[in-house]
Amino acid sequence: MIQRKYSTGESSLSDVARALSSEALNCINCGFCEAVCPTIPAFDYKTSMGARGRINLAKEFLNGNHSLNFRDPFESCLDCYACFQVCPAHVNSGVVSELMKQAIAEGQIEDQKHQVAEMITKLILKYKDPLGLKKELTEWSKGLEFENSYETILYTGHMYQLMAYNKKLGEMLKSIGELYRFLTPLLSSLGNPSFIFSKFYDKKIKERSESQLKNIYFLLKKAGIKFSYLGEEEPYPGTLMIDMGYVNEFKKYAQWVTDLFHKKGVKNIITVDPHTYDVLLNKYTKYVEGFDFNITFYLDHLNSLKLSRLGKKVTYHEPCHLVRHTDHNLPKGFIENTSDLVLPIHNGKNTYCCGGPIEAFYPKASEKISDKRFKELKQTKAEIIITSCPICFVNLYKDESVMDISELLTKIVT
Amino acid sequence: MSITDELAKIVGREYVLTKYEDIIPYVKDASYIEGEKPIAVVIPGSASEVAKVLKLCYENNIPVYVRGGGTSLTGSSVPEGGIVMSMLRFDRILEVNLKDRYVIVEAGVRVGELNAYLEKYGYMYPPDPASDIAATIGGSINTNAGGVRGAKYGATKEWVLGLEAVLPDGTIAQFGEKTLKRSEGYDLTALMIGSEGTLGVITKAILKIAPLPKRESMFLAFYDSYKRFGDVIGTLNERGHIPLTAEFLDEVSMNAVKSYGIPYPNNAKALLIIITSEESDEVLKALNETSPIEVRTIKDKNEMDNALKLRKGLYSSLLLERENPEQRVIIGDIVVPPSKISETVDEIYNAAKSSGLKIAIFGHIGDGNVHINIFAGPNDMDKAKELLLETGMIAVKHDGCVSAEHGIGLEKKELLLKEFAYRNNQINLELMKKIKNAFDPKKILNRGKLIE
Numbered sequence: 023m024i025q026r027k028y029s030t031g032e033s034s035l036s037d038v039a040r041a042l043s044s045e046a047l048n049c050i051n052c053g054f055c056e057a058v059c060p061t062i063p064a065f066d067y068k069t070s071m072g073a074r075g076r077i078n079l080a081k082e083f084l085n086g087n088h089s090l091n092f093r094d095p096f097e098s099c100l101d102c103y104a105c106f107q108v109c110p111a112h113v114n115s116g117v118v119s120e121l122m123k124q125a126i127a128e129g130q131i132e133d134q135k136h137q138v139a140e141m142i143t144k145l146i147l148k149y150k151d152p153l154g155l156k157k158e159l160t161e162w163s164k165g166l167e168f169e170n171s172y173e174t175i176l177y178t179g180h181m182y183q184l185m186a187y188n189k190k191l192g193e194m195l196k197s198i199g200e201l202y203r204f205l206t207p208l209l210s211s212l213g214n215p216s217f218i219f220s221k222f223y224d225k226k227i228k229e230r231s232e233s234q235l236k237n238i239y240f241l242l243k244k245a246g247i248k249f250s251y252l253g254e255e256e257p258y259p260g261t262l263m264i265d266m267g268y269v270n271e272f273k274k275y276a277q278w279v280t281d282l283f284h285k286k287g288v289k290n291i292i293t294v295d296p297h298t299y300d301v302l303l304n305k306y307t308k309y310v311e312g313f314d315f316n317i318t319f320y321l322d323h324l325n326s327l328k329l330s331r332l333g334k335k336v337t338y339h340e341p342c343h344l345v346r347h348t349d350h351n352l353p354k355g356f357i358e359n360t361s362d363l364v365l366p367i368h369n370g371k372n373t374y375c376c377g378g379p380i381e382a383f384y385p386k387a388s389e390k391i392s393d394k395r396f397k398e399l400k401q402t403k404a405e406i407i408i409t410s411c412p413i414c415f416v417n418l419y420k421d422e423s424v425m426d427i428s429e430l431l432t433k434i435v436t
Numbered sequence: 437m438s439i440t441d442e443l444a445k446i447v448g449r450e451y452v453l454t455k456y457e458d459i460i461p462y463v464k465d466a467s468y469i470e471g472e473k474p475i476a477v478v479i480p481g482s483a484s485e486v487a488k489v490l491k492l493c494y495e496n497n498i499p500v501y502v503r504g505g506g507t508s509l510t511g512s513s514v515p516e517g518g519i520v521m522s523m524l525r526f527d528r529i530l531e532v533n534l535k536d537r538y539v540i541v542e543a544g545v546r547v548g549e550l551n552a553y554l555e556k557y558g559y560m561y562p563p564d565p566a567s568d569i570a571a572t573i574g575g576s577i578n579t580n581a582g583g584v585r586g587a588k589y590g591a592t593k594e595w596v597l598g599l600e601a602v603l604p605d606g607t608i609a610q611f612g613e614k615t616l617k618r619s620e621g622y623d624l625t626a627l628m629i630g631s632e633g634t635l636g637v638i639t640k641a642i643l644k645i646a647p648l649p650k651r652e653s654m655f656l657a658f659y660d661s662y663k664r665f666g667d668v669i670g671t672l673n674e675r676g677h678i679p680l681t682a683e684f685l686d687e688v689s690m691n692a693v694k695s696y697g698i699p700y701p702n703n704a705k706a707l708l709i710i711i712t713s714e715e716s717d718e719v720l721k722a723l724n725e726t727s728p729i730e731v732r733t734i735k736d737k738n739e740m741d742n743a744l745k746l747r748k749g750l751y752s753s754l755l756l757e758r759e760n761p762e763q764r765v766i767i768g769d770i771v772v773p774p775s776k777i778s779e780t781v782d783e784i785y786n787a788a789k790s791s792g793l794k795i796a797i798f799g800h801i802g803d804g805n806v807h808i809n810i811f812a813g814p815n816d817m818d819k820a821k822e823l824l825l826e827t828g829m830i831a832v833k834h835d836g837c838v839s840a841e842h843g844i845g846l847e848k849k850e851l852l853l854k855e856f857a858y859r860n861n862q863i864n865l866e867l868m869k870k871i872k873n874a875f876d877p878k879k880i881l882n883r884g885k886l887i888e
Binding site: 062079106108 | 450451453456457458460461462464465466477479505506507522524525527546550552553569570591619683749751752755756761762765784
């Protein structure tokens, strides 16, 4: 916890502006954040598309200059918090981006809302999923048995399942370019456009993601954990809403999710991906009253498993939302104990984002970031690259050496 | 055709920035000095593009402000209109040659990144400014940057073998070579070092590298007064114990890093951190002769790393001591012969007391480099600038210099002149002006900085 000698912000400011002042005005402009921000090289080395430039622009906003293009600089932020790790003044440029996105979403900056973000938020509120999908999300669980009691649930948060659709959506947005400005309102006007989205997915990714979820199921079973699954009733956690700045909508939605869990008698929630784990641990606890569940990551339950040694050189891509956002690095422990682990040049708290969070809106930049990270992982000369996040997996899945940690553990569990 | 169109023709439209939101981040660097908005920011990707841009600007008499990591503490990289040339696309490490002990890198490579790369070979590039995570090779050459390894390895000028630089009229020049020594008349490579982007645009550098040293021992020596500092380093030097690192902290600095959990003895008001690559007995003996309250010897690598975190986190911790976010911690940078540190620091404290400003002092005692950190709110800026001037002249009076490793930029132009005047040494200024004129008669490069 950072202890400053003073508090910032004036009472006359909006909540967003006050929070923004507390963060951005402490910046000393040293440029350390700029050096580690993956989006600068990805956006042709433009400083406004990096951590220090974003703070400079947030200061412009605070000075009342609301007419600039804030959308691209802030929506391109990966939310990876690499900047925060190196800031001598303890400023988190990632948080500055989150607040500026909130200002955009709340209309404090006019005409800069992203139509796709608006559409996704509406779909989540209405259908409890960013693409309005339902039965497609449960296909991985066909034929699997679950406990009747919902006291402990396996909560997928839809993340593994959505990857196949997200990948296709990203490709579509990339190919239509600025046409999305006309097509998105059209899609939104269709009521539930899920019948369209459900048809477009990457088949290979869909099969692989479903198989990864099954692995997680079997590993937990093997460890003797009893759990249930909400199936088609399982709601999306709302991660994208908060990522895109729709904080007020997220608060209401998260309250609804919490009430549903209470109604079902849920006490323990086992998450399977870093983003859902992070949002429940850090955002639900912040914004939702009565969020009193025991939140775990599935690997927390696997310590009793007997694992054989793999006998191969393995590298591990540490996801930002585990090592930085939640300070959780159990996957690394599993890999260290069972393989010859060699870490890439950026590792631990200095890990490097996979580019995934901006894949839908900025696919070219996202690809540059994932290419750079993949190259770093390959430079370790490891035979296998391990990920522990479905977004990281899809973005780094550039050859067959890439595996989800659930696949590694399934391979070596005895 | 407009100048921005012509620039776009050279580097591509995406590498010419003109929108307000795109150029505003280039108006400031890490100093407190704010420049004027440039006409455009151009981001070239090769020496030939740099050459074409410079030729265009030279012909049209447009000032060019070259920017690396934007980490200058003296306003050296802020523009005053004109064109900003960002060197961040020059980010490749081109060659590592351990047999001949050199690396070839492009100017935009970050110093810390180069060292992380060299570490796997068991080598390092010794200059390590505190901003090494962000400072670029080009920028650090332009300010002759130092760092905590300076006591043993010296500053940047000891480590640059050769350069590729583009001159203001667009000529691409090669200075120096891959050889570890040369005797070929005027050393034009050396002339570029510390020139703060006023003579040419460095695009590539051949740098000497050194094996990573073994850290045998670390000493934490606590004193009841900073007045022993000069004795300590003098004693070590006299006996031939040149430390790898020798850092000092005053009482305010020590208090700022208390949270690092290293217990201080009662009455400790100054701390020395010394790392040596030799056996410790002789160094310990020498330290004990300088009347410390306590000397702790650390041999374990992890414990050494932990203690070094305290030093590395020092500036960060001082920032938390600010009274409000408007308050700045302005870092002064002077150098004196190491044996004169105590009397210099004494006078600096007196000057600070008279100004009424809070200061914290730390620095690289091994090479006599003192950093005076001034806590100054918006209303204190005039007083802070006065204090910076005064501390500079205190250094000069003790046979020192007004800048050790941060350069001159805009902040110290007046001080540099005062130093020359104090020593009745105006010939330095005259020669510098002639050199500038020989390289850049139209004065398009970093106009208004250093000696202008």
